[in-house]
Amino acid sequence: MTKPVHGGNLAWAATIAGCPTSAIIDFSASINPLGPPNSALQAIQSNINQLRAYPDPSYQELKKAISLTHPPLTPEWVLPGNGAAELLTWAALELSKLETTYLLVPAFSDYWRALKTFAANVVECPLEIGEWKLEQLAIKSDISKGLLLNNPHNPTGMLMELESIVPFLEKFGLVVVDEAFMDFLPPPQLESLIPLVTKFDNLVILRSLTKFYSLPGLRIGYVISHPERLRKWEKWRDPWSVNSLAIAAAQAVLEDKVFQEQTWNWLSKACPQLFQGLAELPGLQPYSGAANFLLVKSEKSVDQLQIKLLKEYQILIRDCLSFAELGDRYFRVAVRTQEENQKLIDALAKIL
Template sequence: MNHETATQVVDFSASINPLGPPQSAIASLKAGIVELNHYPNPDYPQFRLGVANHHHLDEKYILPSNGAAELLTWIAWECHELEGVLLPSPCFADYKRALKTFGVKYQFYPLDDLDKGINSPQSSRLAILINNPHNPTGKLWTRLSLQPYLEKFALVIVDEAFMDFLPPQNQESLIDFIKDYDNLVILRSLTKFYSLPGLRIGYGISNPQTIAKWQKWRDPWSVNSLAEIAAVACLQDKAFQEKTWQWLPPTRESLKQGLDNIEFLQVLPSQSNFLLVKTQIPSTQLQLRLLRQKQILIRDCVSFPELGEKYFRVAVKTHIDNQKLLDELNKLSKAIVENQEWLS
């Protein structure tokens, strides 16, 4: 697919905020061009201060990163002396990628087990990774329901990449526990909420000793100057944050209802900016039909073995784009009912 074709595709496969990037970030990037002839400060003081103010933490708890992927690498190395890691099922593929890099053993737990309480006799020698809200289901756990795991496991990693999509009063972040539990690591991303995936910017939050250790392990200047500048602007942009919090719930609900009204689809409830949809049509076939004929791209779930062809995921986009998707799926639904095409 060439660049011209790619720009015409309505992309529901990437869960990126369609309201961004914020104008504040664009303006900061333009002004920051003059910084390109300097190396960034490897301690990233402005970014760390911005994150610290945003979360009411001391800067020593924060490590800027080249997206969440960089942090997963250091987490995997941190786990290499443990007996293994428990991963959620379904599971984001990059978790496994990072652990395999260092030969770390892992096994899976069903999401229902997290609700019931995971008990393991070896838990004091294990790490557990929790994705909250969970990708790809959009399920959200309360902070109080997750707190007991901080007492059970040697290391608790909580990926909160999509937590920003909830307004502060509805967030269930474990950041408030960070000062009380040295075994807690939290991952945050700025690329999804602020629509900046090309800049690769995120941060980790943990105890100061772990942060200092990872700072020594990493390559210098893993975060570029423009990413730091844009991130600082985004964290201060209260208007953009509020706009997103006002936009998402009704738009998500409208898209969910529209999908639920299509005969061969069933939508799971979500607290994030995407929806997981169960389909009677193999998702790869549906994906190919929509892309070839209508230039609409949905995310099949083949990379999640537990879900496979029976599910697909769609990002919540603008009302116009959402309606375009619904219109095309409704047309397909009518054709399927008339011709019994694809249905098992």
């Protein structure tokens, strides 16, 4: 079995560890360990009979439910998708029609998948880890150029302030901001661009329900942008790309304030605990992150560290080989429960 590009490949990890997939503690996919919320599971169970009918292809109810979580937006500003990944495809098609797309690197590998599919002309903008240095983006107003950003940024965990993105909205023809991890920030710390979407018709914001609500297998996300653009995307894509159970679960979790509070409470304690534990280990340097994962620099080869953690402790971390700029001296770990975080810290302490 070849080494996976994405995190969360438990079949590969179990083969290396020589154990069932259920025995792996997965730090490689940045998924909320408290989920999925009961509200999602109950909604799926009670809507199981919906499988007999096609979903509403215009997704009116779901659009309404999503728009209500982002007042004062109305449903036509929202389009649900088969995960943020599906919507990224349509964003990439739009970007590919522009002369150039500026892309912050290291970048989530799926951006490359989507941009290459449509032969977009990509200019890489290397990011200095630990600080946002975007001078290379100091272009003059040029509507023939596009920009693809990720905030908070995967894999560094860096968060860009809303105000620092506004100048790009004034310059670029199209700005796509992937906010797949933004939900992990409690409301007072949010830097989401959603409040600006009615001001800028060149803004596209991607959101995912995968990470925060721990639903990667269900496939559900949404995009917020100008209604004219979303009507165009609806014509481009397959009908019924969001299934009936995803609709039911999404509507339930968006209203689940208890789960949202629990997640913010857990993360506010578990993230500093993991950071501190990693920082105290020899040869490791974690970078502080705004979301539910941490990027860590390692003096030792991560390839070997990853295999040892799997074979000796059934723990899976995310190597950064798919991020060309990072290579074998970085890894990424999801923040998990405090007990599991401690297991990782203890295992690394023994290996290092």
